[in-house]
Amino acid sequence: MSVRVRYAPSPTGSPHVGNIRTALFNHLFAKRHGGTHIVRIEDTDRARYVEGCEEEIFESLVYVGVEWQEGPDKGGDYGPYRQSERKEAGIYRPHIDTLLESGAAYWAFDTSEELAEMREYQQINKQPIGYYGGVWRDAPASKAEEARSSGLPGVIRLKIPRDETIVIDDAIRGRVEISSNQVDDPVLIKADGMPTYHFAAMVDDHLMGITHVFRGEEWISSAPKHLVLIRALGWEPPVFVHVPVIKGKDGSKLSKRHGDTSCLDFRRGGYLGGALANFIALIGWSPGGDREVMTMDEMAEAFDIDGIQPSPGVFDLDKLNWLNGHTIRQCDTGDLAREVGEFCSTQENLDYWRAKDAPTAQAMGLLASTSAADPGYVAKAVALEQERVTNLAEFATACSFFFVDAPEMDQKAVDKWLGKPHVAEMLDEFAAFFQGKESTTIEECEGLLRDYQAKAGLEKLGPVVHPVRVALTGKTVGPGLFELMALLGPARIVARLSAAKRAYE
């Protein structure tokens, strides 16, 4: 039988990286086995539904490179792929009927107050908390019928058997046993008529022919409910793969407090989708041995459930930064320049940075407008920074001195280098050299400065290089000086050299 897996997000918020990692595992697994990956939207909770969220889900998937073959956007033979639509289509009804008929499920009409009271009682009496029956579990059918016809709002619950050991065969952890007395009767159909996750997901997984269910570890304790349900319907359970959670630095579940966690925020932040995917896959999964840096295809080829760890991992931004920088360095320079230009001109990214770090947003705007006017110039600037940048947004700040008329001067750098006795004269000499020239080359610039060094009898190149760098870029760090000068060109060199001299006097 061919592998069919599914990523089944709930549109209740922009998917975060842990969530997308589950999608990634699904994709990797499907690809590895030549199977099918389907996306199903689990929108059964109308109260928590977030408008526009579905688009963000798909955008996130595309961003990290997760592919799927069936879904609400692509169709397929097992649709519809939104649970709300499946409910409308009456897909769940026959199954709830068979459950009701066989007595595996029952109507319950407890009010929320009664339920709260019950939990409170259980709490103080140190009993397991949950719905273990009440009056409805074993009430005669006539009583439930009566309540229904009187118009009472009710739910349908699954009747969990007593005194049984339920065995979950988790693909990562192995055999997990839970006493059925520990599991309470879950609601299958809510009072509003919508199915709950417990019911809808199991029915859909079966109907869609899902063979392996990858889901978060937090589901492991409700797996017994799912098994009882599947059994009551006379179906074969899929293979359950409960993947470990991703934690923040402090050990708690990754959340907003830990900074960016939404997948799309990483895109806005300037991280390459491929790098994020690679990094995220490595939290909890390893191909074995020392392999780490991989493309999506390489990961798919190496992917294996045995390589998934049972223990949770911490999201380490430092390592993501390294990996992102590493993949930036591997990029074809032309492609990269195009990507940086596009990144900096995307409104969404600009908005993100405006809120996070305004100067960066400003630099991005500058890069974008320069790129529109002179893409070649920007591409060369990007190439010069490729080795020293860790994310796309950083190109903007690192390159900004190329694009402004007068770079912002770092006062400390100015004080350190422009005040030296020989500097004013030296800068004058260089300015005079470039005056009126059309263009220059790396070799010419290098020759000029080295000649000066020899002529002045300086032991090191530093005293000539550093002041020039500060005068030209305003900073003490950056690409090779000669490369940078060649790109800047004579006109800009002359203007900056004289401006720097003036500014210091």
Next chain:
RNA sequence: GCCCCGGUGGAGUAGCGGUUAACUCGUCACUCUUUCACAGUGAAGAUCGCGGGUUCGAAUCCCGUCCGGGGUACCA
């Protein structure tokens, strides 16, 4: 409270009965160099949560214990 899962240097992982416990990130140093970065070399950092077993031999198997996380909703 009850139940479940987990625990290898600061982080991610490899190793799954015999290794000087390996690799990557991070940290520090050195090399390269006009700076920063990149790259390269090296160092510090783990008695494999702890305590008992089993075994000639345990990170690896068993039990207990502690700590961490998760679940305990008409949320997923």
